[in-house]
Amino acid sequence: VRIVLLGVVVVSGFTVWWSLRVSARNAAELTLTASIKQAQQALDQNDLSEAAHGFQEVKQALDILGRTDPQAQALRQTAAEITASAALAEKSLSDILHEVLENTAGASDTARATAAFSKYRDQWVLIDAQVTRQGNLSAKSRFEIEFPLLLGSEKVRIVGDLGCFERMVMGGSPRRVIFAAQLEDFTHGITSNESGWCVRLRPETAFLWSDSDNLARLGMEVDAETNRVLQEQSNLREVYQ
């Protein structure tokens, strides 16, 4: 009897789960088309916030549907780019750093600097820079982003052990990479085992950019070389996703 009862419970549970899944998939199917249309319209109107919301719904629908086809991956990429575009840092990195500097008493005031920086944490920044894989395996970050920020006379580095660089930057020669990532922290080398001030990017959020229109929408000039880099990054994404 117990076995029978257990069987009934299992079958019933599976049926409910299956029904809910089918229902969610059906809803996701419906949402997908509508959300793509809605998000695209918002994008046409340059309403990044609404477009980002729409593409997030698209991404969720794709996840529910479990789609991994190239079209779905392209939509996920667009969702990532538009989401980052809609939540870019309010100020330029230089302005942020100068603002932070005004709240610190010097290099030793790391805690206050970090606190001052925290309001920009999780905001996005798009970077187009040369990236070099570090030969020194003891270094905390495997990659060096050549983005020479200045804080007065002091150089500020952008660091982050970003996984998206893994297949893009091979060997020791610098490689141009266009990527986006969320800001994570602002620290001084004394406590972070890095020399001088560092702007740290959140590794798990970083992704390679691939759409030239989305890049141009942010005010970036897109020339032939940029298009080539974007195309290369797009190809890389398709191969490894």
Next chain:
Amino acid sequence: MSPIWGAADAGRRWRISFPVTAALLLVAQITAHADPLSVKEFNEKLDGWKAAKKDVPPITLEVEGRIKTYGHDRLTLQNCKVQFHSKKELPSRTRDQVVVVGKVSRDVRTHEYTFQVSSIRFIPGEHEQFAERRRQLKPGVADECYALGRWAAVRADFYDDEKLKTYADEVYHKGLEIEHKALAKSDPDGLLALADKARQFRQPNLSDELTHEAYRLFCERSRDQSVAELRQLANRLADTWPEVRNSLDKFPEELVADYKRRPLDTYNGADQATRLVLQRWLYAELQLRVIASALKPDGSNGFEIAEQIDGIVRGHPQAEEYRDRALKSRAAEVEKLTRTQVVELAEQYRLRKQPRQANDVLESWLTMRKQALEPDDTEGLLILSEDYRRLLERDDLADRLLIDGWTRNPKASDLEERLEKQGFRLFEGRWLSPREFASRPEGELEDAIRKRLVKKDMTAAQVRRSWGKPDAQARSATAREVTEIWTYKMSDGSPRLVRFVKKAGQREMSVVEVHEDKGK
């Protein structure tokens, strides 16, 4: 004194009394004798007798006339219908004017009338008589002048004697002047009566002058009169001078100015055509006051009033004043006007050669529209700026409007496009006119390029011209701007950094910071 005169006394008394008696008798005869008949009067009597077919009454007549023919026993008088016969030989002719004494007889067979002369006497001619009579006129007595005038006028007409006519006119005029002077200065009715009399005395010019003087007084006295009374006076004037009903083609500005200074002298010294103009002007002034009484207190119907005035006299300054008032009245309510209405209003000002008022009304209207504009209504702002440009021809205000709108709403691409279309360039977040852009401190930058220096505000192209292609480039995008950092590696290995920024809305990035890392 002795009661009985002697013979010597008697002779002396006779010598004294005879001439006196004779003189008295002569005077008595003269005074008892009526004036002789003129030839005209004599002809009329004859006509009367002929018409009645009666015998001529056996009375002695005296007929005075101008000799036409003169023989030893007969004579004829000018314009006289009978011959004058004398049984005695007539005296020698000494003058041309004669008084013939005698009786009229009628031939039973032929029914012809003949004057049988018993005596004749020569007298001075009418011209001499007129001079004598005029000399004897009592000063200031108009009736005597009129009587003499009539005496002369009758004879002048009868003989068609122009000179005598002139004499008649002269004394008529004198009589009328005497009465004119005696009239009270504010008696227009008396003046009109005198004008009638002047017309009867064949003095049309004087009659016209007196009529004008009367109506001028009427007009002066009409200042506080009602519209009905003004209309009545205007009609009366038009009945007197019917031609005043025709409109004046042009307002006689100079003539009216003269007239206002010296009304009587100007009118009396004017020719007939000019007098007619002045008569029309007087009538127009009365009509104008009637018309103007319909003007609304705010002057809003000034155009209708002015139109009516134009129908009477073209170019009257008061018509223009009414139009001005109407325009002011409409301009005062400019906020209620539509675009078409305000354009029409401005056009009317321009037609009246008042461009400043035209611009004022347009600017007021545009300002009110600007104030009513919603801050994010960029489409309305574009239309408004075009109106500033086209209606007011104020490109500066239109441009300012666009720039202010863009400052409030930097994402408004339509404003940006319009500004660029107008030749503006966005430079460091500021819109520069073509002139401002041309005069921006580029000269200084060019100088820096020649010296191989990089300065703030340089464009990427200028930095390239100065330092060449960078060794490395990096850029980042955040919400409001794109930052680009160029790195130049010097021969000693030290880097030089150039930071560019392109803010939202800017088309081109420019240098904001140049840094030489001497520490490395």
